[in-house]
Amino acid sequence: MSMASKNKILIVLQGILWHFKSKNKFKKDKHKNILIILELPGIGDAVLQINVLYHLSRVMKDQSDYKLYIAGSKITCNFLENIKSTFDIELVEVDFSFENRSNFSIFKDNYLKLNSRYYCYIISFDNLSSYTKALIIGLEYGGIVFSEDQITKKYLSKDFILRLLLKNINLIKTNYSTQLLTHKLLVYKNILNFFLKCVNKDLFVNKYEEYKIPILVQTIKIEDNYCILSAGIAQGHDYPYRSWNIEKFAAVANFILENTDLTICLVGTKDDEVANSELYNMIKMKNRVIDLTTKTSFAEWVEVLRNAEFVFGNDSGYIHLASMLRTKSFVIAGFWNYGRFLPYSDDVEVCAKPIDIRTDKPKCALCNFIKHKCIEKVECDKKVIKDGIYKCIDDITAEMAIEAVKSYYIGQKG
Structure with missing residues (x-):
């Protein structure tokens, strides 16, 4: 023992x-x-x-x-x-x-x-x-x-x-x-x-409303309209294999720069430094990229999230924070705890629900709770050992993510 x-x-x-x-x-x-x-x-x-x-x-x-x-x-x-x-x-x-x-x-x-x-x-x-x-x-x-x-x-x-x-x-x-x-x-x-x-049987919430995080600082001001990308995930997480491929992030970043007037801000902590550095090196129009990774205080990071046109990233805490800040977000989403955090169901009342980018539901969904023996789970286990990524994440293509950005951002902007 x-x-x-x-x-x-x-x-x-x-x-x-x-x-x-x-x-x-x-x-x-x-x-x-x-x-x-x-x-x-x-x-x-x-x-x-x-x-x-x-x-x-x-x-x-x-x-x-x-x-x-x-x-x-x-x-x-x-x-x-x-x-x-x-x-x-x-x-x-x-x-x-x-x-x-x-x-x-x-x-x-x-x-x-x-x-x-x-x-x-x-x-x-x-x-x-x-x-x-x-x-x-x-x-x-x-x-x-x-x-x-x-x-x-x-x-x-x-x-x-x-x-x-x-x-x-x-x-x-x-x-x-x-x-x-x-x-x-x-x-x-x-x-x-x-x-x-x-x-107390007489106690109740009179009106259940979404809390607004107060404005924390105003020290960082980005003049141009911008969106946020972060290719990393929090370290020490229960689901460590949920980080999307960097090349696919780069394809989305290059599409945004070629088809909008947005600046891209890369954000994150020291845990995100390696992933964001790799992403930065793959982006073509570097003159429209601001790398803020490790360069903001926590309060500044929150305000950068609050004022972005949208946030694009992995299934991590900042996606839910963006929702609370009323910021549009696109999230690369899997199925290991399907419904628990994502997607936000119709009866969840929030102002800015994250936009899920995911494949069709596999037979091995909810694998964190249910022991599966299907071929999909076997293939996913092999993928984790070989490439360090869940199959339901790896199966999401850059084209799927680009289509989501086109539909829910570029299309709505007219």
Whole structure:
């Protein structure tokens, strides 16, 4: 057994030990504390939860005896602070990163940060991992609200003991369908409404509107109309093989430059530097390209996204951020979690839905949730080993992407 496996067992045992230790050590607080778990470390996950955080804080402000806390990773906390969207909720930085989930010392440190008060409720707008269940079973709390996918039994059975030790569970069951997952925005909205009823049957969101991220800075001004391209993806992601071919990005970039008067801005972090550099070298009209990769602060990057004519890129967090900023976006989309983030279904009410560019649905769709044995999945596995890319992404041609830009941007401009 590896050291990582041993540590994971030790983490579960420690969580169970904390659960059975004597409780009632916290004095009665003048506030009723609510802990919001933002477990997933991706920017896209945080972006999609901003609306429910906004409405939750707005409703609870009228309940003066309640105090809200967010437990999130450093990336999540920094993101909310940088876009000035903490909504006066106190942030508690914990390490939810996947690479440290077998680190026993970090697990204990996370527990100490959270085990400082009694929570009348713990709420997660998403599924809870075994790691987080082990973390919170030893906390003092009154009730817990979270969602749980139903299309696969592995999530329901692998942490059976931890589920038994969670008390006063209010569970929102989602995703029974094996054809299309429920979009995250709809799940989050349902959980918010359910949670408010748990707190007080008379609490509800009077008018559910899309939150507007405030203008952050005005230091970067690009004189010409421009669009944004980014060929990279966030590192450490669950789905690392979703990055489209650079040559295809270049074909789209050259089409845009030849058929519009737009300037192209390349944006991204250090993680995107290599991909964007390769893309820049393949673009013909370099005099109409501005490479801002690693050259903007986070706030400046947000404003560059906000003021673009459109954004074109891989399935990554900035696509959802563009949607929240009311910026048109084109996204190279696959099927590993079809419906969960993309596409935005008709009943998702946002001002700027991303425009999906994808192939016909393969038989191996939802491969992250369902174990497939079809020939399409076999071919995809071979493609990942050989070329480091999912087949449903690689099968998207440059011509398909160009046609989408022609239809939904050039055609609409007349």
